[in-house]
Amino acid sequence: MNLKEWIKTLTFYELLLGMKATMSHLLNYKPITLQYPHEKKQLPSNYRGMLALLRYDDGTEKCVGCDLCEAACPSRVIRVISAEVPEEPAKRYSKEYYMDMTRCLFCGLCVDACPVDALGMTQEYEWAVYDKRQLQLNKQQLLAIGDRNFPVREKRLEYQHPNVAYFNVGFKGIPQKDAE
Amino acid sequence: METGIRLGLTLAQIGAVMVAVLLTVALLTLLERKVLGWMQDRMGPMEVGPYGILQPVADGLKLFFKEDIIPAGANKFMFSMAPILSLVPALIGFAVIPFGPDWTIDVGGVDFKPFVITDINIGVLYILAFASIGAYGIILGGWSSNSKYSLLGGLRSAAQLISYELNVGLSIVGVLLLSSSLSLVTITNAQAGGFWNWYFFAWGSFPQAIAFMVFMISSIAETNRTPFDLPEAESELVAGFFTEYSGMRFAFFFLAEYGNMILVSCVATVLFFGGWHAPLEILQGPEWMHGITGIIWFAGKVAFFLFLFFWIRATLPRLRYDQLMRFGWKVLLPIALGNIVVTAIVEYMFPT
Ligand code: SF4
Ligand code: SF4
Numbered sequence: 001m002n003l004k005e006w007i008k009t010l011t012f013y014e015l016l017l018g019m020k021a022t023m024s025h026l027l028n029y030k031p032i033t034l035q036y037p038h039e040k041k042q043l044p045s046n047y048r049g050m051l052a053l054l055r056y057d058d059g060t061e062k063c064v065g066c067d068l069c070e071a072a073c074p075s076r077v078i079r080v081i082s083a084e085v086p087e088e089p090a091k092r093y094s095k096e097y098y099m100d101m102t103r104c105l106f107c108g109l110c111v112d113a114c115p116v117d118a119l120g121m122t123q124e125y126e127w128a129v130y131d132k133r134q135l136q137l138n139k140q141q142l143l144a145i146g147d148r149n150f151p152v153r154e155k156r157l158e159y160q161h162p163n164v165a166y167f168n169v170g171f172k173g174i175p176q177k178d179a180e
Numbered sequence: 181m182e183t184g185i186r187l188g189l190t191l192a193q194i195g196a197v198m199v200a201v202l203l204t205v206a207l208l209t210l211l212e213r214k215v216l217g218w219m220q221d222r223m224g225p226m227e228v229g230p231y232g233i234l235q236p237v238a239d240g241l242k243l244f245f246k247e248d249i250i251p252a253g254a255n256k257f258m259f260s261m262a263p264i265l266s267l268v269p270a271l272i273g274f275a276v277i278p279f280g281p282d283w284t285i286d287v288g289g290v291d292f293k294p295f296v297i298t299d300i301n302i303g304v305l306y307i308l309a310f311a312s313i314g315a316y317g318i319i320l321g322g323w324s325s326n327s328k329y330s331l332l333g334g335l336r337s338a339a340q341l342i343s344y345e346l347n348v349g350l351s352i353v354g355v356l357l358l359s360s361s362l363s364l365v366t367i368t369n370a371q372a373g374g375f376w377n378w379y380f381f382a383w384g385s386f387p388q389a390i391a392f393m394v395f396m397i398s399s400i401a402e403t404n405r406t407p408f409d410l411p412e413a414e415s416e417l418v419a420g421f422f423t424e425y426s427g428m429r430f431a432f433f434f435l436a437e438y439g440n441m442i443l444v445s446c447v448a449t450v451l452f453f454g455g456w457h458a459p460l461e462i463l464q465g466p467e468w469m470h471g472i473t474g475i476i477w478f479a480g481k482v483a484f485f486l487f488l489f490f491w492i493r494a495t496l497p498r499l500r501y502d503q504l505m506r507f508g509w510k511v512l513l514p515i516a517l518g519n520i521v522v523t524a525i526v527e528y529m530f531p532t
Contacts, residue, residue, distance in 0.1 A: 015495070015496065018495045018496065019491055019492070019495045021495070022219040022220075022491060022494045022495045023219075023491070025218070025219050025220070025221055026215070026218045026219045029218050029221075030221060031217075031218075031221055031222055031223045032221050032222075033222050033223040033226075035223070035226060
């Protein structure tokens with residue numbers, strides 16, 4: 001060590017340099033804290049939050065029970081029990097639809113996989129619960145999440161494009177969601 | 181009758197000092213988090229009360245109502261004794277700290293010193309002795325918890341406290357040579373007149389600035405504060421010696437830590453920075469006001485040292501264990517010994 005380094009050591013130069021840094025932060029106090037429950041962050045529009053099932057503008061469910069989301073899901077969140085639409089044997093719908101959100105990793109693969117865009121990701125993230133079982137969602141709950149997050153609904157498919165319209169023609173027989 | 185008056189006065193004085201110390205501890209728990217937050221561009225506690233000022237109350241309530249768990253296999257007696265053993269020495273040291281002028285009032289035939297609980301002539305030794313007993317609380321707490329983290333924390337603190345207590349003791353010797361007294365009241369009185377008479381500067385004799393540096397570093401190590409908080413090292417030992425403690429027992433350890441911080445700041449103020457004396461006579465005001473200005477100056481100096489504790493904690497990372505030991509024995513100890521030798525020689529050649 002040469003003289004200069006000795007002097008630096010003896011006068012605590014490095015320590016004082018560090019203490020100057022902290023002091024300057026104290027004097028120019030600009031907190032970056034976001035006081036979460038009182039202030040909330042502006043989420044990006046493609047934020048991948050809680051999953052939801054969607055409806056068409058006339059209130060019918062989009063899901064055709066094809067099971068592709070179940071196949072795409074890496075964490076086996078989704079369970080679809082598909083059934084024929086009563087009185088319209090050519091058409092199918094999801095009789096039961098369960099999501100175990102405790103396992104979901106919000107990758108969005110199910111949304112990509114769905115051929116009729118029946119799944120959507122909302123901006124909801126405050127889903128902490130006291131009981132894990134409250135995160136086992138059924139179809140009605142998922143539809144309700146979709147209803148409250150996507151007020152503007154898509155038109156029914158048959159009015160959009162003649163090629164895909166075929167899949168949805170026979171949906172009139174689906175039991176409607178009971179009025180809440 | 182005389183004994184009764186003396187007892188009443190002393191008890192009242194002890195009560196007042198304890199309340200002041202405990203209130204300061206409560207304030208410190210909040211201020212520490214606030215200051216640390218401010219220095220790290222955060223806000224600190226903000227939820228309880230406006231700007232979080234009621235946080236100490238909430239913390240106190242929480243700790244008070246929390247379940248008091250004694251781990252299976254713990255030595256119950258030692259486990260309950262340890263927090264008390266570390267809290268009592270931290271509070272008892274305040275008995276000899278003079279926080280105001282050395283007045284003697286005659287109350288019903290009893291000599292009463294309003295600004296020091298008891299002026300014993302071995303005040304410094306008394307504080308050092310009780311500081312060592314505080315170490316037992318930590319070691320026993322770590323040993324009796326029947327947990328490997330606590331045991332490691334306790335062992336570390338044993339080694340650390342022994343090494344650094346030595347340096348605290350030796351760094352004080354310079355001051356004792358200059359003042360030729362062990363009584364904190366006498367030491368304070370010897371520093372009257374202006375800041376150049378404080379033993380930190382010690383005009384006309386050997387300044388104790390180096391001794392003060394050694395004392396400050398060692399006392400940070402003795403109070404287990406960052407950068408010497410190896411006994412509780414969160415990132416390595418969960419919480420060190422009080423890993424297994426909860427509820428009121430945990431609160432006792434917490435109080436002890438902050439009590440020790442205040443005590444050490446008080447000792448540093450009294451020994452090196454003139455206690456209640458203002459830096460210039462003129463700032464002290466007239467004679468009858470010394471009681472008020474003395475306490476204000478004393479509190480100001482102590483507050484500065486407490487801030488220094490926070491400041492250092494916000495800045496410096498924790499030392500490695502071998503560095504800690506090497507620094508204590510190979511650097512601080514020789515410096516402290518050298519300081520004693522030089523001070524003794526200067527004091528012998530140029531007696532004040
Ligand atoms: S977001 Fe990913 S993990 Fe979650 S349900 Fe969809 S595919 Fe499964
Ligand atoms: S949500 Fe989409 S992919 Fe999943 S079953 Fe329904 S239609 Fe198929």
